Amino acid sequence: MxxxxxxxxxxxxxxxxxxxxxxxxxxxxxxxxxxxxxxxxxxxxxxxxxxxxxxxxxxxxxxxxxxxxxxxxxxxxxxxxxxxxxxxxxxxxxxxxxxxxxxNKEPIIVNNEINPGINKAILTLDNGSQLTLEKGDTLHTQNAESNGEELIYEAKQKNVGEVAYNYLTIPRGGYFFIKLSDGTKIWLNSDSKLKYPVSFNKGETRKVELVYGEAFFDVSPSTINGDSKFVVINESQEIVVMGTEFNVKAYEDESNIYTTLVEGKVSVNFSNSQQILIPNQQLNYDVETKKSLIKKVDVSNEISWKEGLFNFNGKSLREIMKVLSRWYDIDVVFENEQISDEEFVGSLSKDQNIEDILSSIKNFGIIKEYKIIEKTIILK
Known part of the structure; x- marks a missing residue:
């Protein structure tokens, strides 16, 4: 055990x-x-x-x-x-x-339309036009190409004056990989949006914005990019990095932003304050109270989503269902609010059928019954 x-x-x-x-x-x-x-x-x-x-x-x-x-x-x-x-x-x-x-009673299932997430995204070009990216489709633009599973920008730096920006939006039930023109690799989780330059001005700070959602960054070192810093911003904080790997979780429906450092060094700036993170540390910043907390974490648990796993150690059922709702693009209803604080310990594959996951949670005694009605899950 x-x-x-x-x-x-x-x-x-x-x-x-x-x-x-x-x-x-x-x-x-x-x-x-x-x-x-x-x-x-x-x-x-x-x-x-x-x-x-x-x-x-x-x-x-x-x-x-x-x-x-x-x-x-x-x-x-x-x-x-x-x-x-x-x-x-x-x-x-x-x-x-x-x-x-x-x-135990058999679950009630009516028109189960729930499927695991897939490679899909919406690319918004600098002229405002939108292109759908899905597995099996190909795309070629002036600066990038995609096979439906990843978006790769042409490796170049130039002085273009005004920088042109693209947006990559990952809907619920999706995920995507993008490689920027400076070589930085970014994995985007479900329900996320990234703003980034089509190409970076040589010698200038490389700046991208995680508008919302969760992303794992493997940043191209400043030593091969003219010593230019790499900065990730969102509405509530700014992360300054110098060749590193880290994860940022900043969903719109959550009041906390989690920045987890895997390798290298980052400086997180917020509310006129600055915190330095070292590997295996996580900064939890509460947007509402403006308070922050740094703690040591098992980074493999924090970035397991990138490797195709849900790691739910120490997570409440409400937190778990919030993660699953994004991945499976579902709505969740608690008929018994008391069970929402129950904890489930374990890792589950992101490719699993939703019925298998719910049966697992049920068999561990966390829920008594569940119903699946189209894309809505009811727990009691």
Missing amino acids: KYLNQSATAHELDLLFEWIKLPENKKLFSEFVQMHYAITYNMNDPDHKKTLAELLFVIKKEKSLAYRIRNKIGYRYATAAMIIGLIFSIYLFKDQVFHNRTA
């Missing part, structure tokens, strides 16, 4: 991986996967072998993460504890899971 709730150390992941290599242990772990799958997906004809293979792959990946602390003490005791924990988990949940399957 430590692995599934993401509290296992790298050492424990190593032990688990080595333990699974034995055929008899692999069989036991497969049974455990079946039980967990039952908890998460209500045993709707699961593919146990595929699930096991995917978990083994993720274990291999996670055990190499540098931020997990390795501890060589107590190898035998840790191994025994993990094995006992796995066996105990299988039989502890077995009766409960199958009891819940028969006791």
Whole structure:
């Protein structure tokens, strides 16, 4: 269970991986996967072998993460504890899971029109004309080209005097990648809008605006751009960067702006104040109270959306449903407001069917029932 709730150390992941290599242990772990799958997906004809293979792959990946602390003490005791924990988990949940399957009501689903997000965006040119970008479509303009999954601007810097700006708007249920003319890479999440120059004036500050939404920036270094700074602005703050990777979350329906630094260094300016961030720090700025808080975070959790995952560790159901509403372009109604503060711990794939996600949340006892009526989800 430590692995599934993401509290296992790298050492424990190593032990688990080595333990699974034995055929008899692999069989036991497969049974455990079946039980967990039952908890998460209500045993709707699961593919146990595929699930096991995917978990083994993720274990291999996670055990190499540098931020997990390795501890060589107590190898035998840790191994025994993990094995006992796995066996105990299988039989502890077995009766409960199958009891819940028969006791819970089937969800009401009417004309389910909900699908995961796809590559799509609206490009607004400097003359005001709008072009739709979607997967499978191609586009060629004077300065850029797109294959429907990404928008790439011609790599050039020139002195043009007045700078021409384009806008890239990502609707609910969409996401997109853009590469600016200076080489900066930007991933835009659902319900986001970016304003940026078609090309930058050589030697001048490179400035873009995250009008609203969420974006991950991989900024081209100033050393290859004439020592020019890169600045990201929005209505409430300004971020000055010098060759770095960071995430900004600034949605219109939220009063907080979250700036998370992955690599490099940034200076965040707001309300006549300035804060310097170092890697693995997040600045939470409250637009209404004008107060800010810096804390250390697991950046992999904060940017998991970019890698195709929802990471909901420590998130309330209301926060979770807000994220899902943008990604699946849905409306959510709480018939029981008390459940909105309940927390769900775990990671989910962004490609999952919405019914699978809701069943997972339901099977963990957070909600009792749910309904899907076209593009509206009702929770109780």
